Structure formats: C-alpha cells, structure tokens
Amino acid sequence: MLGFIRKILRFWAQNQDDEQPLSTSSGDEIRPELEMNLAYLREQLGRSPDVIIRRFTLGGPGKIGATLVFIDGLTDKTIINQDILRPLMIEKEKNPVKSGDGSIIEKLEECLVTTGEIQRTSDCADLIGSILAGSIALLLEGQREALIISAPGWETRAIDEPDTEVVVKGPRDGFAETLRTNTALLRRRISHPGLTFIPLQVGRHTKTKLNIAYIKGIAKDELVEEVKRRLQRIRTDGVLAAGMIEQYIEDAPYSPFPTVGWTERPDVVAARLLEGRVAIFTDGSPVVNTVPMLFIENFQSPDDYNFRPYFSTTVRWLRYLAFTMSILSPPLFVALTTYHQELLPTPLLISVAAAVEGTPFPTVVEVIGMGVVFEILREAGIRLPRAVGQAVSIVGALVIGEATVSAGLIGAPTVIVIAFTAIASFVVPYQNEAAIMLRLLLTILSGMFGAFGIICGLLLVLIHLASLRSFGAPYLAPVAPLFFSVLKDVLLRFPLWAMARRPKAIEPADDRRRPVQPPEPPKVDWKRKKK
C-alpha cells in the first residue's frame, strides 16, 4: 500500500522541474579599485536601507580610503564604533603602519582591529555571504583582499524553559533561536574534546546554517557521514525550522511515524549524544533534531532519569498504557458496543445501553464525529490567541460535552471515551501526529469488522513499525530485534549505575558505557560504636 503511494508521489516529483544550480556570481575577485567593488556590492545587495556603506579614511599617513559594509540590525554597533572605526581612524595616527612591510590589510588585522573573530577573503561571493550573515566587511583602496569582521548583534530571545517539554526535577533551560547559543548550551553540558560540530549550509535563499554535533569516539563515523550526506543532498529554496530539515532527511517519508527525533532541551540532546546519536542544530530554530530515532524514545522523559527507578518505571508503564489507550479506546468502545455486547458485564451493558437509548447516530459515527470535534478544539486551542483560549474551553466543555448529551444527540459514554482518549494522547505528545491517524483508521476498521478489524489494523501497524529504519537503526529496537542488555531502559528503568551499555541498535563506536557500580556506603557497626 505504502509502496503504491510512494510510486504516485515519485511520479509527481519527477514532473517538477529540476532545480537550477545557484546563480550568484561566484568566482568574482575583489579588485584594487574601491569604487568598483562598492558598485559591485550595491548591484548585488540592492539599495535596501538596511545595507549600510560607511566610507572613511584611514588615519595616519597615506590617507587611504576605506569602507565598512554591514547590515543594520544584524551587527553590534558598539563593536563597530569602539573596536573598528575608532582604532582605524584615530589610533592609527599614533601607531602608524609603515607601508612596505606586508600588506596593509594584514597589519590592520594584526594590530588594529580589536575584535575576536576576523578573517580575510578575496572572493566577492564569500564577502556578500558574510555580510548577509551578519558580519562586517572592511574594504580598502588598492587592496585585493577584504577583512570580514564578525560582530553579531541581533535581538535574541532569552533562554527559556521549553513549553513543549516540561520537567519537574531537571534543568530549566531550553534552546533559543540562535545557533551559537544553542551549541554553547550543549558545550556547557559536555566539556569533552570529543564533542565536535560540523558546519553546513542549506537553502538556496535562506542559507540556513546547520551544525552536526556528535561525540568522537562514541558516535559511529559512518553515521556522521550519512547524516552529512543526507543534509548536503537538500536542494530547496529555504529551510526555516528544524521541522523542515526532518522531512528532507527522514528514512520513511510516507510513514505516519516520525523517524527523526526532536527536542528543545539541551540535557536531552546531551544524553542522546552520549548514547551515540548525532544531533542536527538548525539556525533560527529552538528545536534540535537527533538521529537515529527509536520508537521507545517517545516514552522516555528526562525526568525518568532524574527520579529514582521505581517511580520512573511506574510512570513509564503509565505512558505505555496511555499511548495504547489513546489509540485503542475509541475503536474498542465501538467494537464492544456494536459487535461484542456479550463481552461487557451485564451492569455495564445496562448503563451503556441506557445512555445510548434514543441517540440518533450509530456509535461509529458518534465516535468519529466527537473525535473530529475534539481535534478541531485542540487545533483551535493551539492557534488562537491566549486571551480567547478560555472561550474555546468553555465552548468545548460545556456546549459540546454537556449540551449534546443532555439534548440526546450523543451518548454520554462516547463523550467519556473521547475525553479519556484526549487526555491520554497528551501523555505521549511526540507520537500525536501518528496517533490521530491510527485512531481514525482503527475506529473505521472496528466499525466495519469489530474486534477482528482492530486486530487486523494493529497487525498492519505492527508490521509497518517493524519494517521501519531510522538511519540504519531498527525502529522497534531494543524490543524487535531483541537486544537483551538494553532492555534495562524499556520494561523497567534500571538504576543508572546498572545501565552499563549504550543502546545497541544505534551501533555506537563504543557501546560500553561504564562498569556496573552500585553505590557503596561505608558499613557502620552500630553496636560497636555504642561502646
């Protein structure tokens, strides 16, 4: 079935025009004539008001003409004034650079410009790229090179606790929109020299910066290469968020299940890197993707590891249960009330029958209808401005919940089932996109064939899940295929000191994490101490 859809989509894709290669005039060299360079830049950058071209003359003998080109709003004005213009115009007189010993550009870089990150270039395309990315270009009369001074100074959001992943007993910081801030957050967690970032750029127009992060010696080299290869294959106008990257690199683009993981939490990324995964940072997005992704990741929360094992195990089983119920309770309800009434205990059957008495629609229609209504409410709740949110919940809870039941349009059990499903589906938010579809599919199947339909549907889903791979890792691992040593983090959450191995499915370069080492408090003989 999926193969069929794939064929159709591929046929669509082929009909699209093949993408043209980038048309910026790379290869143009910087010329010695300053005016010509400026004219070229103006032509390329257009006459946008945010492109600032500041002409000035270098202090000291020679009166060499110079120009700064930068984008207003992306650069730090204080740095421009204090560390670039000031030394070049005023202090150069006190500390004149003699011509003849090397190029002026080299001298400026070495002695005068007092900022941290600086580089030289002779390539115009490189120059324009850097200006647009927020650097300052310094061009000099009579020089074939220009200086690119990095002084980013744009408005950023503060580091915040992510709304999507709240924890009780864990760090409160979350990624922001700036790539460097994000990598810094990770670096602060992992101070090992093995932590490596590989820079990449994606998007013909957006030129979005990406960083692949991994820990040398833990992540498999082939995995890093594969991630790099897939990212480099991306041909698109623009990538605006990490969620878009996912769709270009995932293994099973036609599957309802995501095969690329994501998180907004630095501690989660750190933990996943330590397990041998690879992370992809996308500039402009607080979401960081991690690969490979296993199905079990949906049920793991950072709090699982911050709390002690008993509680964590219980909570994790609650999550398994909630996920199952969020998918199965509507179809089971339909199957039980329209096909298998004999399976309900008599008192329960009487209650349900009494509630259903006089309602106009078949149960399947009720369940699907209420399910759709709930999804609409949920979507409205997300998109609406916060202030109107309360109105939605009132309309949803009172009007739809209460009124439909008391008007006899919908049976009360249906509302209860849908409400329970809704709550349960929020317990495992990562799989929500897949859960919605599965729920609908199984409900339709159960409406047609009862429990038989549910079983068939579940088998189909299971077969599909078992066939999925995420960057080479079997999706259902470590359950199928069974990796016994790693089950310590699946059925029960073993104590941290007992989890000696990294997940085998990811095939880390080194899967031995640490020796099993329980805490050993000193033994005190209380009897002897009393004496």
Place this chain on the structure above:
Amino acid sequence: MRRLLRTTLALTLVLTVSVFSSIGCWDKKELDKLAIVAGFGVDQVQTAEGDRLLLTAQIIKADQVISPEQAGGSGKQSFLTDQSYGRTVFEGVRNFTFESSRRLFFPHNRVLIIGESLARSGLHPIIDFFIRDPEPRPKQYVLVAKGKAADILSVKTGLEEIPALAIYELLQDYGATSKVYPVTLQDLTKDLASKTKTAVLPMIELVSTSKKKTIMLDGTAVFKSDRMVGELNINETRGLLWVLGKVHSGIIVFKLPPYRHDISMEILEANRQIRPELRNGKPHVTVVIDVEMIIGEITLTKNLTVPRENEKLERMASQGIKKEIRAALAKARQFNTDFFGFGEAFHSRRPKAWKTFGPNWDQIFPQLPVEIKVSTVIRRVGEATKFPILQ
C-alpha cells in the same frame, strides 16, 4: 502517466466512499436495537393448533434501570415480559419479531426457567437450542418452575430491578445455607450426557400472599434421563450437596438432650470423599465427610463450651448431617436415580469391575450399600464463652 494519476484518484475516491458507506455492516448490532434478555422461560401450553411451547423473555429496559424518574414515573417497571409461541424453541424465538421491535439478545441471559409439566415430559427438545446456538452462555443457570415459568418471570422482586438477575444472585449465594443446588446449563448438559449420573435442577416457585407475589427457591427437581421424576425438599437437597462436596456454609440446628433448647452450629468448612469399594465382589460405597464448625448460637443457660460438652455437640452435629444425607439417599433409591454420581465414581476408580456390573447399574443402585462416616470438629466457640446473663 496522467492516466495513472487519474485512475489513482478515482480509486482513492471509490475506496474512501465505500469505506464510509460500508460502516453499516451485516454483523453490526447497535445497542439500541437489541432487547437484552435477562431471563427466559419455556412452558408447554395447549393452543387451538395443538401443543405449543410458550416462550417468555424477561427483557431489560436499560433506561428505566438507570434513571426511572426521567423515563416517566417510578411506577414503571424496569423490565418487560414478552411472550411468543412456537413448535420449537428456535421458531418461537424468531416469532418474537411479530411483536417485539428489537432483536432478542441472549448472551446476558442469566436464568433459563422450565415449566414443571414440560420438565416432566423431557428436557432434550428444549435445551438443544441453548446449547447449539452461540449466543446463550453455558454458564446460565437452569431452573424448574413449580407451575409455569411465565408466571415467575412476570413478578417484580424486592430489591433488585431485574427479577432474573435477582434469581441469579439467589443461586450465586446458595452457600449461605447450602440448601439449594445451583446448576448451570453446562452442568446440566454434562449430567444429561452421563450414562449413570442423573440430572438435578433447583426449583423455584411463586408464593402469593394476599398483598403481593414473590418468588422463592424451593427444593430440587430430580430427573431420570431427561424427564423429571420427583423432588427433594431443602433438607434433602443439603444431603445431596454434602455428598457432592458442594457445601460451603450453612447452619445445622439440633437439640442436645437432655435439654429442650436449640443449638445452632455454623459450617466452616466441609470436605468429602467418596470411596467406591468392592466387598466380596459387590459394590459398596463409603462417604467420608469431615466438617469444621463454629458454635453459632446456644439458647440454653448452661455453659457448654468445655471440651467434654464440645464432644457431645460434635457428635450431635454429625448425626444431623448423617440424617440429611440419609434422607437424600432414600429419595435417590426411591426414584432409582443416581444423582450422587456413585456410578461414575466406580467407573473412574474401579474400571475393571465396572465393566462387569456397570450395564446393570439401574438394578444395582437401589440396593447399593452406602456407609456414611461424618466427623465434626468445633474450631471456634464464638465470642461468648459463657452465657452472658449468668455473669
């Protein structure tokens, strides 16, 4: 390629439409189209066309059970008794559709009540439907009505909303007295299939006083093959339960001579063994019963809770139990019905000997010597060790 696309779109459309329209499937039964049967009765009646079966279904009115006020006055009954006629049970069940707008739904049927006259003429033609059809459950209880089943199913009982469920509860709680023997359809089928063991069914009767009618369990119907041949009263029924090992609890009341006062003992636990033996080549059965008891009530002003007196009490209790068993045994011999399952005991434990006398079991059973050994132990004497007023 464009044609491929067009066919795909058309196919998707057709599939989607058919999926949504075929949701109403042949096997589907919406809850509000079902008549949930809680109790079912079968009687034999004479009609103009000859002998017919009168079927009575007690149907649950779910909305009345849950909220009687809302559905129009508390005076309304929460069940409906529907009737239909047929030459066979199945025909009669289908004939319900003449007057009932909803399909009868049998899986929740708890009791099957058979009229006495019908029971006396044979069970086979009636219960076959309930065994063969997949809907009725083998765990439903089967009873024989003294009189007509239809009358019993139309009476409103005390606390329970649905009388059939009330009867079910009565049978479930038989252990309080152990004087009723509940029989499921499955048990009945097994007994009917047995060559020597005969079936028994609990009996239920309608008791009408001047003010109201109630239903009451009373005694046990004894069958020979599939025909009812006689009855056991409640004490004989407990005699039967002792031998079958089904006694859970219950009270034994007796007098301890020389006093004229009654003493009640509660049965705590009872174990029984049936020992089929051959004495001089002739079959002989020993029934061994071990009972643990509690002193429940002593209505005389003498302290009996001393070891010597306890022994006396134990002996009296044992005698009481023996009396019950003997009464049941007398009935069994009278009707020549082996409802104790002695024949099966021989069959399974003395298979070789069984081959010689088994075929003649009908002649042997009435003369079968049965030895009854009862030993009673008093475990607790209750919280009053002395008669309170004496202190």
